[in-house]
Amino acid sequence: MIKQVRFTKKQRVVDELVHRIESGLLADGHLLPGEDQLAQELRVSHSTLRAALTELERRKYIATRTEGGAIVTYDGITLDQHNGWTQALANTGARIHTELLRLEAIERPDLLHQFGLSQFVMLERRRRRDDGTAISLERSLMPATGGLEGLPRVGLIDDSLTITLAAYGFVGDRGDQWIGAEPLNEEDALLLGRPAGTVFLKALRTTYDRHGRFMELVESWLDPVHFRMYHSFGTPT
Structure with a gap:
Protein backbone atom coordinates (compact mmCIF):
# COMPACT_ATOMS: atom_id res chain seq x y z
CA MET A 1 0.00 0.00 0.00
CA ARG A 59 11.62 11.52 -20.77
CA LYS A 60 13.49 14.68 -21.85
CA TYR A 61 10.89 17.12 -20.56
CA ILE A 62 13.49 18.84 -18.41
CA ALA A 63 17.27 19.03 -18.40
CA THR A 64 19.72 19.54 -15.58
CA ARG A 65 21.64 22.81 -15.89
CA THR A 66 25.37 22.17 -15.95
CA GLU A 67 28.25 24.52 -15.21
CA GLY A 68 30.78 25.60 -17.78
CA GLY A 69 30.50 26.07 -21.51
CA ALA A 70 30.28 29.17 -23.67
CA ILE A 71 27.59 31.76 -23.06
CA VAL A 72 26.74 35.18 -24.46
CA THR A 73 26.79 38.29 -22.27
CA TYR A 74 25.25 41.74 -22.70
CA ASP A 75 27.25 44.53 -21.02
CA GLY A 76 28.88 41.84 -18.88
CA ILE A 77 25.60 40.20 -17.80
CA THR A 78 25.03 36.60 -18.90
CA LEU A 79 22.05 35.92 -21.15
CA ASP A 80 19.88 32.82 -20.81
CA GLN A 81 19.08 32.32 -24.48
CA HIS A 82 16.63 29.51 -23.78
CA ASN A 83 14.05 32.18 -23.01
CA GLY A 84 14.76 34.03 -26.25
CA TRP A 85 16.70 37.24 -26.75
CA THR A 86 13.82 39.54 -25.76
CA GLN A 87 13.32 37.99 -22.33
CA ALA A 88 17.04 37.46 -21.80
CA LEU A 89 17.78 41.14 -22.44
CA ALA A 90 14.84 42.24 -20.29
CA ASN A 91 16.23 40.17 -17.43
CA THR A 92 19.42 42.26 -17.48
CA GLY A 93 17.43 45.41 -16.69
CA ALA A 94 18.47 46.97 -19.99
CA ARG A 95 15.93 49.26 -21.66
CA ILE A 96 15.74 47.58 -25.06
CA HIS A 97 12.96 48.08 -27.59
CA THR A 98 12.12 45.27 -30.01
CA GLU A 99 10.78 46.09 -33.47
CA LEU A 100 9.01 43.51 -35.64
CA LEU A 101 10.24 44.03 -39.19
CA ARG A 102 8.78 41.01 -40.97
CA LEU A 103 6.64 37.95 -40.25
CA GLU A 104 5.91 36.10 -43.46
CA ALA A 105 5.87 32.77 -45.27
CA ILE A 106 8.92 32.10 -47.43
CA GLU A 107 10.37 29.33 -49.57
CA ARG A 108 13.92 28.05 -49.02
CA PRO A 109 14.55 25.11 -51.38
CA ASP A 110 18.22 25.23 -50.37
CA LEU A 111 17.26 23.95 -46.90
CA LEU A 112 15.25 20.97 -48.12
CA HIS A 113 18.15 18.53 -47.75
CA GLN A 114 19.07 19.79 -44.27
CA PHE A 115 15.61 19.96 -42.67
CA GLY A 116 13.38 17.94 -44.99
CA LEU A 117 11.17 20.91 -45.91
CA SER A 118 11.36 24.08 -47.96
CA GLN A 119 8.36 26.04 -46.64
CA PHE A 120 9.12 28.24 -43.62
CA VAL A 121 7.79 31.13 -41.60
CA MET A 122 10.36 33.89 -41.25
CA LEU A 123 10.43 36.35 -38.34
CA GLU A 124 12.76 39.36 -38.52
CA ARG A 125 13.26 41.61 -35.49
CA ARG A 126 15.55 44.52 -34.63
CA ARG A 127 16.44 45.71 -31.13
CA ARG A 128 17.32 49.27 -30.16
CA ARG A 129 18.56 51.01 -27.03
CA ASP A 130 16.76 54.05 -25.59
CA ASP A 131 19.01 56.36 -27.60
CA GLY A 132 17.84 54.71 -30.83
CA THR A 133 21.05 52.76 -31.47
CA ALA A 134 20.36 49.38 -33.06
CA ILE A 135 22.23 46.65 -31.19
CA SER A 136 20.95 43.46 -32.81
CA LEU A 137 19.14 42.00 -35.79
CA GLU A 138 17.52 38.58 -35.65
CA ARG A 139 16.02 36.34 -38.31
CA SER A 140 14.20 33.17 -37.24
CA LEU A 141 13.07 30.42 -39.60
CA MET A 142 10.36 28.05 -38.36
CA PRO A 143 8.67 25.16 -40.18
CA ALA A 144 5.42 26.11 -41.90
CA THR A 145 3.72 23.10 -40.31
CA GLY A 146 1.85 22.17 -37.12
CA GLY A 147 -0.16 25.39 -37.16
CA LEU A 148 2.89 27.66 -37.43
CA GLU A 149 2.01 28.35 -41.07
CA GLY A 150 -0.75 30.63 -39.75
CA LEU A 151 1.59 32.92 -37.76
CA PRO A 152 1.83 35.61 -40.48
CA ARG A 153 -1.95 35.99 -40.13
CA VAL A 154 -2.46 35.64 -36.35
CA GLY A 155 0.89 36.94 -35.05
CA LEU A 156 2.85 35.97 -31.96
CA ILE A 157 1.37 35.21 -28.56
CA ASP A 158 2.32 37.98 -26.09
CA ASP A 159 4.96 39.13 -28.64
CA SER A 160 7.06 36.13 -27.58
CA LEU A 161 8.37 33.59 -30.06
CA THR A 162 9.28 31.14 -27.26
CA ILE A 163 5.75 31.19 -25.81
CA THR A 164 4.24 30.95 -29.30
CA LEU A 165 6.31 27.91 -30.26
CA ALA A 166 5.45 26.19 -26.97
CA ALA A 167 1.74 26.86 -27.52
CA TYR A 168 1.98 25.01 -30.85
CA GLY A 169 3.77 22.08 -29.21
CA PHE A 170 7.34 22.99 -30.12
CA VAL A 171 9.48 22.87 -26.96
CA GLY A 172 13.24 22.96 -27.53
CA ASP A 173 15.28 19.97 -26.43
CA ARG A 174 18.62 20.04 -28.23
CA GLY A 175 20.56 21.91 -30.86
CA ASP A 176 23.78 23.76 -31.57
CA GLN A 177 25.02 27.31 -31.88
CA TRP A 178 27.94 28.83 -33.74
CA ILE A 179 29.27 32.31 -32.91
CA GLY A 180 31.80 34.23 -34.98
CA ALA A 181 32.65 37.72 -36.21
CA GLU A 182 31.67 38.78 -39.72
CA PRO A 183 31.26 42.05 -41.68
CA LEU A 184 27.74 43.32 -42.32
CA ASN A 185 26.48 43.25 -45.89
CA GLU A 186 24.72 46.31 -47.30
CA GLU A 187 21.19 45.14 -46.42
CA ASP A 188 21.97 44.28 -42.79
CA ALA A 189 24.16 47.37 -42.36
CA LEU A 190 21.25 49.57 -43.49
CA LEU A 191 18.87 47.93 -41.00
CA LEU A 192 21.40 48.36 -38.19
CA GLY A 193 22.38 51.91 -39.14
CA ARG A 194 26.06 51.06 -39.64
CA PRO A 195 28.44 51.30 -42.58
CA ALA A 196 28.63 48.19 -44.74
CA GLY A 197 31.56 46.06 -43.67
CA THR A 198 31.20 46.87 -39.96
CA VAL A 199 32.14 43.76 -38.00
CA PHE A 200 29.35 42.30 -35.81
CA LEU A 201 29.10 39.06 -33.87
CA LYS A 202 27.06 36.51 -35.80
CA ALA A 203 25.26 33.74 -33.88
CA LEU A 204 23.65 30.88 -35.79
CA ARG A 205 21.51 28.56 -33.66
CA THR A 206 19.55 25.46 -34.71
CA THR A 207 16.99 23.95 -32.31
CA TYR A 208 15.07 20.66 -32.35
CA ASP A 209 12.24 19.68 -30.04
CA ARG A 210 12.11 16.58 -27.83
CA HIS A 211 10.41 14.63 -30.64
CA GLY A 212 13.37 15.31 -32.91
CA ARG A 213 11.48 17.80 -35.07
CA PHE A 214 13.25 20.85 -36.45
CA MET A 215 11.70 23.91 -34.79
CA GLU A 216 13.92 26.96 -35.35
CA LEU A 217 16.95 28.28 -37.20
CA VAL A 218 18.03 31.66 -35.84
CA GLU A 219 20.58 34.04 -37.29
CA SER A 220 21.47 36.92 -34.95
CA TRP A 221 23.74 39.89 -35.60
CA LEU A 222 25.02 41.35 -32.33
CA ASP A 223 26.83 44.64 -31.66
CA PRO A 224 30.25 43.63 -30.24
CA VAL A 225 30.35 46.85 -28.20
CA HIS A 226 27.70 45.31 -25.92
CA PHE A 227 27.75 41.56 -26.63
CA ARG A 228 30.59 39.25 -25.68
CA MET A 229 31.11 35.51 -25.53
CA TYR A 230 32.14 34.17 -22.13
CA HIS A 231 33.63 30.74 -21.51
CA SER A 232 34.23 29.11 -18.12
CA PHE A 233 36.24 25.97 -17.51
CA GLY A 234 37.66 23.91 -14.69
CA THR A 235 36.19 23.33 -11.25
CA PRO A 236 35.51 26.39 -9.01
CA THR A 237 37.52 26.36 -5.81
Missing part, protein backbone atom coordinates in the same frame (compact mmCIF):
# COMPACT_ATOMS: atom_id res chain seq x y z
CA ILE A 2 2.80 2.43 0.85
CA LYS A 3 4.52 1.75 -2.46
CA GLN A 4 1.25 2.27 -4.35
CA VAL A 5 0.59 5.61 -2.63
CA ARG A 6 4.14 6.79 -3.31
CA PHE A 7 3.85 5.80 -6.99
CA THR A 8 0.52 7.59 -7.31
CA LYS A 9 1.93 10.81 -5.82
CA LYS A 10 4.97 10.65 -8.09
CA GLN A 11 2.79 10.11 -11.16
CA ARG A 12 0.55 13.00 -10.12
CA VAL A 13 3.59 15.32 -9.98
CA VAL A 14 4.87 14.04 -13.33
CA ASP A 15 1.46 14.55 -14.97
CA GLU A 16 1.09 18.05 -13.51
CA LEU A 17 4.52 19.23 -14.66
CA VAL A 18 4.08 17.66 -18.10
CA HIS A 19 0.79 19.56 -18.40
CA ARG A 20 2.47 22.84 -17.47
CA ILE A 21 5.28 22.29 -19.97
CA GLU A 22 3.12 21.19 -22.90
CA SER A 23 0.56 23.96 -22.30
CA GLY A 24 3.31 26.59 -22.30
CA LEU A 25 2.88 27.54 -18.63
CA LEU A 26 6.51 26.49 -18.25
CA ALA A 27 8.15 27.62 -21.48
CA ASP A 28 11.39 26.17 -22.74
CA GLY A 29 14.33 27.55 -20.77
CA HIS A 30 12.29 28.62 -17.75
CA LEU A 31 13.74 27.50 -14.46
CA LEU A 32 11.57 25.36 -12.22
CA PRO A 33 10.87 26.79 -8.75
CA GLY A 34 13.21 25.70 -5.97
CA GLU A 35 12.80 22.21 -4.57
CA ASP A 36 11.33 23.41 -1.27
CA GLN A 37 8.79 25.65 -3.01
CA LEU A 38 7.82 23.02 -5.57
CA ALA A 39 7.41 20.26 -2.96
CA GLN A 40 5.23 22.55 -0.84
CA GLU A 41 3.17 23.68 -3.83
CA LEU A 42 2.54 20.11 -5.01
CA ARG A 43 2.13 18.81 -1.45
CA VAL A 44 4.64 15.97 -1.75
CA SER A 45 7.84 14.97 0.02
CA HIS A 46 11.24 15.90 -1.35
CA SER A 47 11.95 12.26 -2.19
CA THR A 48 8.73 11.99 -4.23
CA LEU A 49 9.52 15.25 -6.01
CA ARG A 50 13.05 14.11 -6.88
CA ALA A 51 11.72 10.82 -8.26
CA ALA A 52 9.25 12.75 -10.44
CA LEU A 53 11.96 15.11 -11.70
CA THR A 54 14.19 12.15 -12.53
CA GLU A 55 11.36 10.67 -14.58
CA LEU A 56 10.80 13.98 -16.40
CA GLU A 57 14.51 14.22 -17.20
CA ARG A 58 14.52 10.63 -18.47
Whole structure:
Protein backbone atom coordinates (compact mmCIF):
# COMPACT_ATOMS: atom_id res chain seq x y z
CA MET A 1 0.00 0.00 0.00
CA ILE A 2 2.80 2.43 0.85
CA LYS A 3 4.52 1.75 -2.46
CA GLN A 4 1.25 2.27 -4.35
CA VAL A 5 0.59 5.61 -2.63
CA ARG A 6 4.14 6.79 -3.31
CA PHE A 7 3.85 5.80 -6.99
CA THR A 8 0.52 7.59 -7.31
CA LYS A 9 1.93 10.81 -5.82
CA LYS A 10 4.97 10.65 -8.09
CA GLN A 11 2.79 10.11 -11.16
CA ARG A 12 0.55 13.00 -10.12
CA VAL A 13 3.59 15.32 -9.98
CA VAL A 14 4.87 14.04 -13.33
CA ASP A 15 1.46 14.55 -14.97
CA GLU A 16 1.09 18.05 -13.51
CA LEU A 17 4.52 19.23 -14.66
CA VAL A 18 4.08 17.66 -18.10
CA HIS A 19 0.79 19.56 -18.40
CA ARG A 20 2.47 22.84 -17.47
CA ILE A 21 5.28 22.29 -19.97
CA GLU A 22 3.12 21.19 -22.90
CA SER A 23 0.56 23.96 -22.30
CA GLY A 24 3.31 26.59 -22.30
CA LEU A 25 2.88 27.54 -18.63
CA LEU A 26 6.51 26.49 -18.25
CA ALA A 27 8.15 27.62 -21.48
CA ASP A 28 11.39 26.17 -22.74
CA GLY A 29 14.33 27.55 -20.77
CA HIS A 30 12.29 28.62 -17.75
CA LEU A 31 13.74 27.50 -14.46
CA LEU A 32 11.57 25.36 -12.22
CA PRO A 33 10.87 26.79 -8.75
CA GLY A 34 13.21 25.70 -5.97
CA GLU A 35 12.80 22.21 -4.57
CA ASP A 36 11.33 23.41 -1.27
CA GLN A 37 8.79 25.65 -3.01
CA LEU A 38 7.82 23.02 -5.57
CA ALA A 39 7.41 20.26 -2.96
CA GLN A 40 5.23 22.55 -0.84
CA GLU A 41 3.17 23.68 -3.83
CA LEU A 42 2.54 20.11 -5.01
CA ARG A 43 2.13 18.81 -1.45
CA VAL A 44 4.64 15.97 -1.75
CA SER A 45 7.84 14.97 0.02
CA HIS A 46 11.24 15.90 -1.35
CA SER A 47 11.95 12.26 -2.19
CA THR A 48 8.73 11.99 -4.23
CA LEU A 49 9.52 15.25 -6.01
CA ARG A 50 13.05 14.11 -6.88
CA ALA A 51 11.72 10.82 -8.26
CA ALA A 52 9.25 12.75 -10.44
CA LEU A 53 11.96 15.11 -11.70
CA THR A 54 14.19 12.15 -12.53
CA GLU A 55 11.36 10.67 -14.58
CA LEU A 56 10.80 13.98 -16.40
CA GLU A 57 14.51 14.22 -17.20
CA ARG A 58 14.52 10.63 -18.47
CA ARG A 59 11.62 11.52 -20.77
CA LYS A 60 13.49 14.68 -21.85
CA TYR A 61 10.89 17.12 -20.56
CA ILE A 62 13.49 18.84 -18.41
CA ALA A 63 17.27 19.03 -18.40
CA THR A 64 19.72 19.54 -15.58
CA ARG A 65 21.64 22.81 -15.89
CA THR A 66 25.37 22.17 -15.95
CA GLU A 67 28.25 24.52 -15.21
CA GLY A 68 30.78 25.60 -17.78
CA GLY A 69 30.50 26.07 -21.51
CA ALA A 70 30.28 29.17 -23.67
CA ILE A 71 27.59 31.76 -23.06
CA VAL A 72 26.74 35.18 -24.46
CA THR A 73 26.79 38.29 -22.27
CA TYR A 74 25.25 41.74 -22.70
CA ASP A 75 27.25 44.53 -21.02
CA GLY A 76 28.88 41.84 -18.88
CA ILE A 77 25.60 40.20 -17.80
CA THR A 78 25.03 36.60 -18.90
CA LEU A 79 22.05 35.92 -21.15
CA ASP A 80 19.88 32.82 -20.81
CA GLN A 81 19.08 32.32 -24.48
CA HIS A 82 16.63 29.51 -23.78
CA ASN A 83 14.05 32.18 -23.01
CA GLY A 84 14.76 34.03 -26.25
CA TRP A 85 16.70 37.24 -26.75
CA THR A 86 13.82 39.54 -25.76
CA GLN A 87 13.32 37.99 -22.33
CA ALA A 88 17.04 37.46 -21.80
CA LEU A 89 17.78 41.14 -22.44
CA ALA A 90 14.84 42.24 -20.29
CA ASN A 91 16.23 40.17 -17.43
CA THR A 92 19.42 42.26 -17.48
CA GLY A 93 17.43 45.41 -16.69
CA ALA A 94 18.47 46.97 -19.99
CA ARG A 95 15.93 49.26 -21.66
CA ILE A 96 15.74 47.58 -25.06
CA HIS A 97 12.96 48.08 -27.59
CA THR A 98 12.12 45.27 -30.01
CA GLU A 99 10.78 46.09 -33.47
CA LEU A 100 9.01 43.51 -35.64
CA LEU A 101 10.24 44.03 -39.19
CA ARG A 102 8.78 41.01 -40.97
CA LEU A 103 6.64 37.95 -40.25
CA GLU A 104 5.91 36.10 -43.46
CA ALA A 105 5.87 32.77 -45.27
CA ILE A 106 8.92 32.10 -47.43
CA GLU A 107 10.37 29.33 -49.57
CA ARG A 108 13.92 28.05 -49.02
CA PRO A 109 14.55 25.11 -51.38
CA ASP A 110 18.22 25.23 -50.37
CA LEU A 111 17.26 23.95 -46.90
CA LEU A 112 15.25 20.97 -48.12
CA HIS A 113 18.15 18.53 -47.75
CA GLN A 114 19.07 19.79 -44.27
CA PHE A 115 15.61 19.96 -42.67
CA GLY A 116 13.38 17.94 -44.99
CA LEU A 117 11.17 20.91 -45.91
CA SER A 118 11.36 24.08 -47.96
CA GLN A 119 8.36 26.04 -46.64
CA PHE A 120 9.12 28.24 -43.62
CA VAL A 121 7.79 31.13 -41.60
CA MET A 122 10.36 33.89 -41.25
CA LEU A 123 10.43 36.35 -38.34
CA GLU A 124 12.76 39.36 -38.52
CA ARG A 125 13.26 41.61 -35.49
CA ARG A 126 15.55 44.52 -34.63
CA ARG A 127 16.44 45.71 -31.13
CA ARG A 128 17.32 49.27 -30.16
CA ARG A 129 18.56 51.01 -27.03
CA ASP A 130 16.76 54.05 -25.59
CA ASP A 131 19.01 56.36 -27.60
CA GLY A 132 17.84 54.71 -30.83
CA THR A 133 21.05 52.76 -31.47
CA ALA A 134 20.36 49.38 -33.06
CA ILE A 135 22.23 46.65 -31.19
CA SER A 136 20.95 43.46 -32.81
CA LEU A 137 19.14 42.00 -35.79
CA GLU A 138 17.52 38.58 -35.65
CA ARG A 139 16.02 36.34 -38.31
CA SER A 140 14.20 33.17 -37.24
CA LEU A 141 13.07 30.42 -39.60
CA MET A 142 10.36 28.05 -38.36
CA PRO A 143 8.67 25.16 -40.18
CA ALA A 144 5.42 26.11 -41.90
CA THR A 145 3.72 23.10 -40.31
CA GLY A 146 1.85 22.17 -37.12
CA GLY A 147 -0.16 25.39 -37.16
CA LEU A 148 2.89 27.66 -37.43
CA GLU A 149 2.01 28.35 -41.07
CA GLY A 150 -0.75 30.63 -39.75
CA LEU A 151 1.59 32.92 -37.76
CA PRO A 152 1.83 35.61 -40.48
CA ARG A 153 -1.95 35.99 -40.13
CA VAL A 154 -2.46 35.64 -36.35
CA GLY A 155 0.89 36.94 -35.05
CA LEU A 156 2.85 35.97 -31.96
CA ILE A 157 1.37 35.21 -28.56
CA ASP A 158 2.32 37.98 -26.09
CA ASP A 159 4.96 39.13 -28.64
CA SER A 160 7.06 36.13 -27.58
CA LEU A 161 8.37 33.59 -30.06
CA THR A 162 9.28 31.14 -27.26
CA ILE A 163 5.75 31.19 -25.81
CA THR A 164 4.24 30.95 -29.30
CA LEU A 165 6.31 27.91 -30.26
CA ALA A 166 5.45 26.19 -26.97
CA ALA A 167 1.74 26.86 -27.52
CA TYR A 168 1.98 25.01 -30.85
CA GLY A 169 3.77 22.08 -29.21
CA PHE A 170 7.34 22.99 -30.12
CA VAL A 171 9.48 22.87 -26.96
CA GLY A 172 13.24 22.96 -27.53
CA ASP A 173 15.28 19.97 -26.43
CA ARG A 174 18.62 20.04 -28.23
CA GLY A 175 20.56 21.91 -30.86
CA ASP A 176 23.78 23.76 -31.57
CA GLN A 177 25.02 27.31 -31.88
CA TRP A 178 27.94 28.83 -33.74
CA ILE A 179 29.27 32.31 -32.91
CA GLY A 180 31.80 34.23 -34.98
CA ALA A 181 32.65 37.72 -36.21
CA GLU A 182 31.67 38.78 -39.72
CA PRO A 183 31.26 42.05 -41.68
CA LEU A 184 27.74 43.32 -42.32
CA ASN A 185 26.48 43.25 -45.89
CA GLU A 186 24.72 46.31 -47.30
CA GLU A 187 21.19 45.14 -46.42
CA ASP A 188 21.97 44.28 -42.79
CA ALA A 189 24.16 47.37 -42.36
CA LEU A 190 21.25 49.57 -43.49
CA LEU A 191 18.87 47.93 -41.00
CA LEU A 192 21.40 48.36 -38.19
CA GLY A 193 22.38 51.91 -39.14
CA ARG A 194 26.06 51.06 -39.64
CA PRO A 195 28.44 51.30 -42.58
CA ALA A 196 28.63 48.19 -44.74
CA GLY A 197 31.56 46.06 -43.67
CA THR A 198 31.20 46.87 -39.96
CA VAL A 199 32.14 43.76 -38.00
CA PHE A 200 29.35 42.30 -35.81
CA LEU A 201 29.10 39.06 -33.87
CA LYS A 202 27.06 36.51 -35.80
CA ALA A 203 25.26 33.74 -33.88
CA LEU A 204 23.65 30.88 -35.79
CA ARG A 205 21.51 28.56 -33.66
CA THR A 206 19.55 25.46 -34.71
CA THR A 207 16.99 23.95 -32.31
CA TYR A 208 15.07 20.66 -32.35
CA ASP A 209 12.24 19.68 -30.04
CA ARG A 210 12.11 16.58 -27.83
CA HIS A 211 10.41 14.63 -30.64
CA GLY A 212 13.37 15.31 -32.91
CA ARG A 213 11.48 17.80 -35.07
CA PHE A 214 13.25 20.85 -36.45
CA MET A 215 11.70 23.91 -34.79
CA GLU A 216 13.92 26.96 -35.35
CA LEU A 217 16.95 28.28 -37.20
CA VAL A 218 18.03 31.66 -35.84
CA GLU A 219 20.58 34.04 -37.29
CA SER A 220 21.47 36.92 -34.95
CA TRP A 221 23.74 39.89 -35.60
CA LEU A 222 25.02 41.35 -32.33
CA ASP A 223 26.83 44.64 -31.66
CA PRO A 224 30.25 43.63 -30.24
CA VAL A 225 30.35 46.85 -28.20
CA HIS A 226 27.70 45.31 -25.92
CA PHE A 227 27.75 41.56 -26.63
CA ARG A 228 30.59 39.25 -25.68
CA MET A 229 31.11 35.51 -25.53
CA TYR A 230 32.14 34.17 -22.13
CA HIS A 231 33.63 30.74 -21.51
CA SER A 232 34.23 29.11 -18.12
CA PHE A 233 36.24 25.97 -17.51
CA GLY A 234 37.66 23.91 -14.69
CA THR A 235 36.19 23.33 -11.25
CA PRO A 236 35.51 26.39 -9.01
CA THR A 237 37.52 26.36 -5.81
